[in-house]
Amino acid sequence: MDINQKDFIETVYVRGVQISLLASGDGTEIIYHKLNSGVRWALEPTEGWTALEYLLVLSGELRYPTGNGFKVLKSGDSFFKSPVTNHFIFQSNQTTEFLYITSQPIFHHYSKASHDIMDLAVSIEEKDGYTVDHCSRINRFSMLVGEQLGFNAKQLLVLNKASFLHDVGKVKVPLSILRKPSKLTAQEWEIMKKHTTYGREMLESTKVPLLVDAGPIVEQHHERYDGKGYPFGLKKNEISIEASIIAVVDSYDAMTTDRVYQKGMSKEEALEEILRCRGIMYNPDIVDIFLSLQNKMI
Structure with missing residues (x-):
């Protein structure tokens, strides 16, 4: 999937992370992320939050701890929870791009x-x-x-x-x-x-x-x-x-x-x-x- 700057509705840069809103409508948001190598990104349970949360790795790698060590998501791999009930912390093993899709709006508060x-x-x-x-x-x-x-x-x-x-x-x-x-x-x-x-x-x-x-x-x-x-x-x-x-x-x-x-x-x-x-x-x-x-x- 080729994503260009012109596709972004809004972009925020936060020390090693680019967060860009690609599309939103009917409560759903599609948010592009670009993480520098070694940067961490997380999902966590929130009271009253019932959204489907989905991420698709476009390039690079994300690793996250499990009960048996670490699991690695590579280009084309996806991860989703509906809703998130546990804490997940992802780390980029190299410069990594992924799409984060949520069925409830979060971009402006989150960014x-x-x-x-x-x-x-x-x-x-x-x-x-x-x-x-x-x-x-x-x-x-x-x-x-x-x-x-x-x-x-x-x-x-x-x-x-x-x-x-x-x-x-x-x-x-x-x-x-x-x-x-x-x-x-x-x-x-x-x-x-x-x-x-x-x-x-x-x-x-x-x-x-x-x-x-x-x-x-x-x-x-x-x-x-x-x-x-x-x-x-x-x-x-x-x-x-x-x-x-x-x-x-x-x-x-x-x-x-x-x-x-x-x-x-x-x-x-x-x-x-x-x-x-x-x-x-x-x-x-x-x-x-x-x-x-x-x-x-x-």
């Missing part, structure tokens, strides 16, 4: 919500002095660890959101504190620490189930395995496994990133520091898995 929340996350990483790919790297590394742990589709989907939006609460922290080149005062540090709770509150306020579920993970991602983190001083298994993953991944990326006021460490130096803090700052099981995946962290 705007995705665009707004991604834009907010990107604005935070730029405000905090990171490169524009910081959230994407945290997301990619976190998902590698989650898959290695055998997370089910819903766990992966929530981790996907939480890892990308882990620092979204920093939008409420003054720029003078975020970008301060010298050590923060005690008062400034207390303000900075509030970003985890701000993030949880912002995600809960959306009333979007997946974002609500991601909220507590975002709030806990600066807790430490020894109980000396914030905001609650949780320790060991009191900390959610998802937050423990983000804690390791975020630290690694922060250490290896060049920022306005600090030159990043080498990959080897950062991994040594992660290992040194195993069982102190970080969950030892997560550290072990993270280190086993180091060849994939480029």
